[in-house]
Structures are given as C-alpha cells and as structure tokens.
Amino acid sequence: MKVAIAGAGAVGRAIARELLVGRHQVTLFEKETRHIDPDSLPEVEWVQADACELQDLEKARLQEYDVMIAATGDDKANLVVSLLATTEFAVSRVVARVNDPRNEWLFNDDWGVDVAVSTPRLMAALVEEAVSVGDLVRLMTFRQGQANLVELTLPDDTPLAGKPVRRLQLPRDVALVAIIRGRRVIVPQADDPIEGGDELIFIAPEEAESELQRRMRLPE
Template sequence: MRVVIAGAGAVGRSVAQELIDNGHTVLLIDKSPSSIRSDIVPDAQWLLADACELSSLAEAQLESADVVISSTGDDKANLVISLLAKTEFAVPRTVGRVNHPSNEWLFSESWGVDVSVSTPRLMAALVEEAVAIGDLVRLFTFRQSNANLVELTMPEDSPFVGKRVREVPWPDDVVLVAILRDQSIQTPDSDRSLEAGDELLFVTPEDAEDRLGELLSPKG
C-alpha cells in the first residue's frame, strides 16, 4: 500500500515508521526544511513542498496513493489537503488529524475526510477505558458506516459472567470483535466464556450502545 503523509512533524514521522515497519511505502511531505528528517525515518520518501498546493500534490503523484493522511498541526491545512486528495486525485481513503476538538465537526465527507482522528478525544477515551469498569467507552467513530468502536470491561456482577458468547442475546447489529484478557487478545468464539475483568471490544451503531451497556452491566 502506498501512503502519503502531509505533515512530517513528530506525529507524521511516528505514523510513517509504523507503516513502514508493516511493509507499506510511505511518502512524507512538509513545507518546512527543518521537518525533513530523513535520518529519523530513512526508509521513507521525502518531499519538501506545501501540501496545500495542487502542484505539490501532483508532484507527489497523489493519484497513485491508496491513503492520504493529513497530519499537520493546522486543522485548516488538514481539511484542504483531504479535500484536494479526494476531489482532485480520487484518493480512495483519507485520514484527517483533528488538533482542536471544536473543529471536529468539520472533518466529514463534505471536506473529503473519510476518517478523522481527534487526539484529545482519543486520549480522553483511553483514560476512561483505563479506569471505567462496567461503563461503555467509545474509542473511535467510523464516519462512513455510522458505527463506533466501543469498549466495556465486564464487572463482577454482570449477569453474563461465566456465560458463553453464544448465550448472550446481543442487540441487533452489534459485533463483538475481540476479548482482551490477561494482556492477550482472545477471539470471540461462540463457545468462549466471559469473565469478570474481560475487556470487550465491539463495533456497534450508536443507537445500540445504551442497550449493550444495560445488557452487560445493568445499573440498579
């Protein structure tokens, strides 16, 4: 997969290295000469250019990219880059970094953003996930499908502790995708039992979240 990352700061470089380690081809673009640090990510391709300019994106051959990630520290730039990538170069998948939570509503399909990643919201969700037992925590939103990735840690008083996955009357459209137990990932096989302290990961539509939480962790 060919990935183009606009913004070669600490975030962009870290993402680039992860993708390269997973076998992908990565091009990093940045308009600041001080950000061109090929010594830090030597296996990436580099381009000194303004990713908000059509000519720069053409030079980067965006039409051959599978994914474009706009990861600059400027939300306006990230929106422009995503929109140009989608409308001018028909990039199949765009990911936009949200720096300020108040701008999150802008990162939608109307601006060419397929997936938005809000660092403040993600950090808050991870904090909640670390301390919340029995409460449903939303980790991520898939905008194109109107579905969310959510987590719930099974409390000891859940009525389904000790039950098998297939014995739980899951709400419609809810998919259990993984069980995290003892620092390992368990597949949610139908015969696998649920234990107190299990971290359950689901993909679910928003309107099923309350029903899911009440099912596994009824209050009162």
C-alpha cells in the same frame, strides 16, 4: 499498503516510523525545507510539496495511494488535504489529525475525513476506559458518527460469565471484535466463554450504543 503523510513534523515522523514497522510503503509530504531530513527516516520517500496544492498532489500521483494521513499542525490544512485526497484522487482511506478539539465537528464526511483523531479526546477516553466498569466508553469514531469503536469492561459478577460469545444477543449492526483478558487479546470465536472482568471491544453505530450497554448488563 501505500501511505501518504502530509506534514513531516514530530507527529508525521512518528506515524511514519510506526507504519514502517508494519512494512508499509510511506511517503512524507512537507513544504518547509527545514523539516525535510531524509537521514532521519531513510526508508521513507520524502517529497517537498504543499499537500494543500492540487498540482503538487498531481505530480506525486496521489491517486496511487491507499491511505492519506493529514498530520499537520494546522486544522485548516488537514481539512483541505482530506478533501482533495477524497474528491480529486479517490484515496480510499483518509485519516486526519485534529489539533484543536473545538474544530472536531468539522472533521467529517463533508470534508472527506474517514477517521478523525483528536489527542485530547483519545486521552480522555483512555482514562475513562481505565476506571469505568460496566459503562460503555467510546474510544474512536469512524466516518464521524456512522460507526464507533467502543469498550465495555464487565464487572466480576456479570451475569454473562460463562456464556459463549454466540449467546450474546447484540443489537443490529454491532460487532464484537476483540476480548481483552489480562494480557491476552482474544479474537472472539462463537464458543469462546465470556468471563467477569473481560474488556469487550465493539464496533457499533451511535444509535445502538445505549441498547448495547443495556444488553450487556442483563442476563440473556
């Protein structure tokens, strides 16, 4: 996969390192000369360019990329990068960093953002996920409200224990994508049994979350 990252600060470089582990082709866009250091990540293509400028993105042929990650420390810049990537270059996936949680409401489809990542919100969600049993916890939002990644930890005495995955009567448009059981990550199959203490990971639209939680608390 060909990935462009706008911003070669600590966050942008850390993302690039992770993507290199997955053998993706990564390009870092950075306008500040002092932040350009090819020796630190020799496997990455470094481009000195302002990712907010249309002509710079045209020179870099951004239309050939699969993903744009707007990872600068400036929310305004990340929004502009996202909008250009979507509207001018039809990049199929745009992920944007939210620096100030008060600006999170702006990071939506109107600005071309597919996934907005807010570190404070994500950390709060992970804390909730660690201590909440029986309550639905939203971990991440995709396309700003059209679908969410949510987690529910079943109590040890759940009435669902022993039931196969196929017996779960999930609300419409809700998908169970993973079961975390101790150190195991299970890709659920129809006959896999549910156990007390399981962490269930779903993708669900916001309007289905309350119904999902209700159904997970009741025996089928």
